[in-house]
Structures are given as C-alpha cells and as structure tokens.
Amino acid sequence: MHAKTIVVALGGNALIEEGTKGTIEEQFANTRKSMAAIVGLIKEGHHVVLSHGNGPQAGVHLVRNEVGSSNGAAPSPLNVIVADTQGSIGYMIQQCLHNALIKAGVKKDVVTVVTQVVVDKNDPSMKNPTKYVGLYFKEGDLEACGAKGWVMKEDPGRGFRRVVASPIPVDVVEKETIHELLKSGKVVIAVGGGGVPVCRDKDGSLEGVDAVIDKDRASALLASQIKADELVILTGVDKVAINFKKPDMKVLDKMTVAEAQKHLADKQFPAGSMGPKIEAAIDFIKLGGKLVVITSLEKAQAAVDGTEGTRVVP
Secondary structure (H helix, E strand, O other), X not given: OOOOEEEEEOXXXXXXOOOOOOOHHHHHHHHHHHHXXXXXXXXXXXXXXXXXXXXXXXXXXXXXXXXXXXXXXXXXXXXXXXXXXXXXXXXXXXXXXXXXXXXXXOOOXXXXXXXXXXXXXXXXXXXXXXXXXXXXXXXXXXXHHHHOOOEEEEEOOOEEEEEEEOOOEEEEOOHHHHHHHHHOOOEEEOOHHHOEEEEEOOOOOEEEOOEOOOXXXXXXXXXXXXXXXXXEEEEOOOOOEEOOOOOOOEEOOEEEHHHHHHHHHOOOOOOOOOHHHHHHHHHHHHOOOOXXXXXXXXXXXXXXXXXXXEEEEO
C-alpha cells in the first residue's frame, strides 16, 4: 500500500464521550479507546498528523479564571488557554498513542507541537464576534463583564455569555517544523483547538489575540501547507447525509466541491455541527488537496482504505 501523508482531525468524542462529566480519568480512558484506529493507520505506514478540539477543556479553564480571579489570581487570556490545552490534551493523546503503539509492536515517537495559527486582524469576525465561550451570566452581571472588555450576547433562554471572534486561519507558523518532524518519521499532534490565534505584524512579529479558530479549518490549512495526500475529518457519524434524520434522508458516499457548496447554500449542513467540516473540506480541495474523507472514529482506517466514509473530491 502506498504510504500517504494524512492529517486526521479528531472529533470531540475522541476525548469526551457524550453523557460523561469529562474528568481527566474519563478523558484518558476515552483517548485510550480512540487510539486503535490511529494505530491502524500508522501500522499501514502512513505519515500521520493529529489535530483535536478543545472546547470543553477551554471552558474548564475559563471557569477556573472566574473562581481564581475572585481570590486574587490573575486570569489567563484566551490565547494562552488554547496553548495550555494544546499541551494538556497533546500530553494525553501522546501518552495513549505511545502506549498503544508499543502494544501493537510499532516503534514510533509521538510529539506535540504547540502551534500558532495566523489570523487577519481585519477579519470581519473581529468586529462582530459570535462564538460563545465560558460561563453564563445574568443581566445584572453585564456591567462587570463589560468592564473586563468582554463582548456579551444573549444565548436565548440560557442567559448571557461572552462572545469572541472566530476568524479564518491564514497561515500555520510552525508548518515547516511539523513537516520536518513528519519526514523524520514522527507522529505529530498539531493545531490543537484550531491553533493559538495570533496576528502577524509587518516585521513578522507575532502577537496573540483572544479568538477561537475552527479546528477543522485549521487542519485543512495545515494539510494543504504540508502537501498532505488526504484530510480525514472524524465526527459522530459514519457518513455525511442530506435531509438528516428526515424521512427522505440520503447518505452520501461521495461529493464534489460544487455539490458540497450547493448543499451548504441549501442549509443542509448546520453551522453548529456538519457545516464547518464541509467548509474545511472545501477549503482543502480549493487549496490544492485531492481528497477529504468525513467519517466516524471507528471507521477511520476503513475510510483511508477507501471502503467507508463520505469522500469529498474536486
């Protein structure tokens, strides 16, 4: 089998199963279970980069900010929280995959790269933030939240929450390092949580910004920049469907970019679930990629082998 360079974007269920509290012990247990499919890809000789989300974990950090600040501890900005979770989640995946590879008789180093992802300071979302983060607040708390420089919006029926920008990623700062690590035979964990959002000045210097980058779109950008053969986006379903959960639901084995764009325009893929994954697939193909596979974690190896998942092609 031809060895491919594959970027695998792990879904949230790879670390935290639905219905669990998401304790560290639960996350470790779930991560251990999730590594079987990844080990299969590595055993087949593929060069693998793993990315992951960080929503629940970043949320816990934001809660700690609130508790800590009431006791005099300085809060961490969101960009630092993303870096923190890249390290902690990377550690869990790194250790679990290392152990799984040993059991499979495979000798491979697994490394985590704290990855910065450049965004445009003039991205429209910077002026109109919409991504909810952190705790819920009451109307009476809004003045205090505003004093912190937060933008607050009502989450209908649930209270008020802070909103931050979700800009489009434009460059992965450590892309060459990631590529070199891959070429030297390492398994790399990168762009965790979509990457630490930074803006680049004219002289090339970087500065972190409080924003959230979509993990799948950052994965698509990295995949294009390291010239990956495939982008594999793992989610909660085996295949993408239109008219999802309706009597006329249709499961899709294959989509062209044009078809994917039409389905997006027809609102087949909601913004809060499948939409960003389809947008990421379109991004990768438009940036020169040849194939995106969207499937479940359990079907990941079969999807790469060509027998499962929904394939998005030019």
